[in-house]
Amino acid sequence: MLFALGATGSASAQDLQDREATPPPPIGTAPPTDPDQVQFSSGTLEYDQDTDIVTATGDVRMYRQGNKLRADQVVWNRKTGKVIATGNIAVTNPQGDVAYGDKIDLTDSLKDGIVDNMLVVLQQGGRLAAVKGIRDEDGVVTLRTAAYTPCAVTDSGGCPKNPSWKITAVKVVYRPDRERIYYTGARFHLFGFATIPLPKLSNPVGDAADSGILSPDIRYSRTNGFEVAVPYYFRLAPNRGLTVTPHVYSSVAPMAQAQYETLTTKGAYKISAYATVSPKTDFLSVTPNATKSAFRGYIDAIARFQLDPNWSISGSLRITTDRTFLRRYDISSDDRLRSTVSVERIDLNSYLGITGWATQTLRLGDRQGLQPVALPEIDYRRRIDDVLGGRVALQLNTLGITRTAGQDTQRAFASARWDLRRLTPWGQEVTLTAYARGDVYNADDVLATTVPSYRGRSGIHTRGIAALALDVKWPLVGAFMGGTQRVTPRFQIVASPPAGNLSVPNEDARAVDLEDSNLFALNRFPGYDRWEDSTRFTIGVDYALDLPGVAINATIGESYRLSSKPTIFPDGTGLTDRWSDIVGRTEVRVRDFVSFVHRYRLDKDNLAIRRNEIDATIGSKKTYILLGYLRLNRNIAPTLEDLRDREEARVGGRVAFAKFWSVFGSATIDLTDRAEDPTSLADGFDPVRHRLGVQYEDDCLRLGLTWRRDYQTTGDARRGNSFLLTLAFKNLGR
Secondary structure, three states: OOEOOOOOHHHHHOOOOOOOOOOOOOOOOOOOOOOOOOEEEOOEEEEEOOOOEEEEEEEEEEEEOOEEEEEEEEEEEOOOOEEEEEEEEEEEOOOOOEEEEEEEEEEOOOOOEEEEEEEEEOOOOOEEEEEEEEEOOOOOEEEEEEEEEOOOOEOOOOOEOOOOEEEEEEEEEEEOOOOEEEEEEEEEEEOOEEEEEEEEEEEEOOOOOOOEEOOOEEEEEOOOEEEEEOOEEEEEEOOEEEEEEEEEEOOOOOEEEEEEEEEOOOEEEEEEEEEEEEEEEOOOOOOOOOEEEEEEEEEEEEEEEEOOOOEEEEEEEEEEOOOOHHHHOOOOOOOEEEEEEEEEEEOOOEEEEEEEEEEEEOOOOOOHHHOOEEEEEEEEEEEEEEEOOEEEEEEEEEEEEEOOOOOEEEEEEEEEEEEEEEEOOOOOEEEEEEEEEEEEEEEEOHHHOOOHHHHOOOEEEEEEEEEEEEEEEOOEEEEEOOEEEEEEEEEEEEEEOOOOOOOOOOOOOOOOOOOOOOOOOOOOOOOOOOOOOEEEEEEEEEEEEEEOOEEEEEEEEEEEEOOOOOOOOOOOOOOOOOEOOEEEEEEEEEOOOEEEEEEEEEOOOOOOEEEEEEEEEEEOOOOEEEEEEEEEOOOOOOOOOOOOOEEEEEEEEEEEOOOOEEEEEEEEEEOOOOOOOOOOOOOOOEEEEEEEEEEEEOOOEEEEEEEEEEOOOEOOEOOEEEEEEEEEEOOOOO
C-alpha cells in the first residue's frame, strides 16, 4: 500500500463511535391480528384532533412488521403518515441492523426515511456512519460522505478509540438483501493514514462469501526477486468457489495459481494448481548446473465423501513437474509427495479399508524408480466380544508393492488376537494375550534392494507367527504434597517361537528404534514385515504426580531376552543384545505456562545417551519460547538408510512488546557431523533456515514483515534471503 502524508479531511466528518441510545426492546404485548397495525407505547401522549397529530414523549416505542423504533419524542401525523423522532433514537429492521441518529424523518411503516448524523450497526458485524442517510422501503440504505469499519471502536476499558482501519467514501449504499456494501469514491484509512484512492469498491458484510479481491501477498526472495500476488475469489454458488491468483515476479516469468473448492451433501473436495515457465536444473546432465526453460507446475487435490453412515471414500493427489519447484516458489518444504485413494467401511465391530498410494520423491539423491506404488492394500478387521471371557480381534491383510526399477513385493496374512483383562483383589491389572498369524510373501528383483537385510528371497515364501504374553500393572495411589501421587510398577513376559524373518522382504518395518512408546509392545518392529521372536521379560515403572497447577508424568523401563542367539535387530537400535538399552520419558506441565517433554535412551553398558530428545514450551499465548533438541547417537551402520544418526536443534518464540505488537522468530540448526553420519555434508554446526519478523494484530487487522534466510542450495532453489509483507483485513468477508 502507498500512504499519504496525513489523513484526509473528510474522514473526520463521520462518527463511528457508539451512541447513548439503546436498541428498542419488544413492546411486550401480544402480536396484533393485523400485521399493518402499529404497536405503540410511551410515557405521555397528546392528540390534536384538528390536525390528527399524535405527540408522544418519554421512552417512545413503535413496532410494525418487524421494524422497531425507540426515541425520546415522536410526532406522528396520521394524515400524511409522517413520523418525526428526536432524542436518543434507535431504529431496528427485521434483519437486526440498528440505525442511530439525531433526527429521523420516516413514514409510519418505519421502513423508509431520512436520518441526520446516522450510525448503522450491522447485525453481521461492522458499522456505517454518515452526515445524512436515506433508507427506502426495500431496506436499502444510501449514505453521503460516509465511513465503514468492522473494527472495534472502544478499547477493553470501554473508552472510545479510532479503528485500525476504515473505508471512507463520497457515497455508500448498503444492500441488506445482497449482504453487501458498495462504495463510490472510496479510500482506505490505515492507522489514520489514507491510502491510494479506490474509485469503485464493494465488500460483503460479515463472513459472507462473495466474489472479490482478497488480501495480497508481497514478498522478496533472492531467487525470484520481488513478488506480488493478488488473489481474486469467484463465488460460483453457495457451495462452490474458485480463487485465481496471479503471481508477478521481477526476476522470473509470472506464475498462475488456481484453487477450486466445493461442498456437497456427501462431502467436499479441493483442487489447487500452479503453473509457470522458468529455468530448471537438469540433474542428469553432464553439467548439473546447466538450466533450461521448461513448463513447471504442481497439483494438490484432496477429497472426502461420506456415502452413508458406514461407507466413505477419500483421496489426495500431490504431484509436481520437478524436484525443486515447490521449494523455489516457497510452496512447500516436503521432500516427498504422496498421492492416496481409500475406500473405508466402519461399523461398531468391524473395519474394511481398501487403500492405494504412490510416492514422488523430491530428494536429489533418490531414484524415482525405487519409490513404491501400492495397489492396493486391503485391510479387514473384526472385533468379537466375550470369547472365553476376553475379546478377539481378527485381521486379514493383503498388500501389493511395485516399483518401476526396483523390488516388487506381494504380501497377505491372516491373524487372530485374544486379550483377557482382569483386576485382582489386590488391585493389579492383569492382561493375558494370545496371538497367531500366517503370512504368504512373493518377491521379485530382490537384488535391486541395496540393503541385504531388507531384501528377503525371491519367489513365494510362507511364515507362521505365534506369541503368548502376560502383562501385569500394579497402580499404587496416595496423597502427596496436597495432590495425588501414582506409582505403577509394570512387568511383561512375551514368548514367541522363531519366525522366518529374513526369508521375506522388509518393506514397512525398517526404521526400528527402542523407545518408551514401544517398550511394552507385542512386536517392537513397526509394520508387519518383521516380527520379534524368542522369549523376553520387560520391566518398567510409570510415575504420575498431580498437584494444583502442576502435572508430572514419567516412565522408564528395560527388557531382557532369554535367547543368546543373534537377533535381526540392527546394531545401535538398543535391542541387539540380551539386555536392552534403558528407555524413558519425562513430561512436566505447569499450568498453561510450561510444557516440557524429554525422551531418552541410555546405553545398557555405560549409560551413554543414545537418544536425547527435548521439546519445551515456556510462556503465555502472547509471549513464549519453543525449544527443541534431538540427538541420535546410536552408531548405526550408514548402509541402513532409514536409521541414520543425526543431531538437530530448533528454537522459536514470540515476544509481545505492546498491546498489539510482537516480534517472532525461529531457527533450525543441523548439528550432525561426519562422526555421527559419514554421509552427512554438515560440519557440526550448519544452519538450515531461520526467520525473524514483527507483527501487529488486533480484532480486525493483521500486518507483519518477515525475514527468512535459507542456508542450503538445492538445484535452482538457491540459498539466500526472502522477505514477506503480510496485510490481512479481518471481518471484510471473502
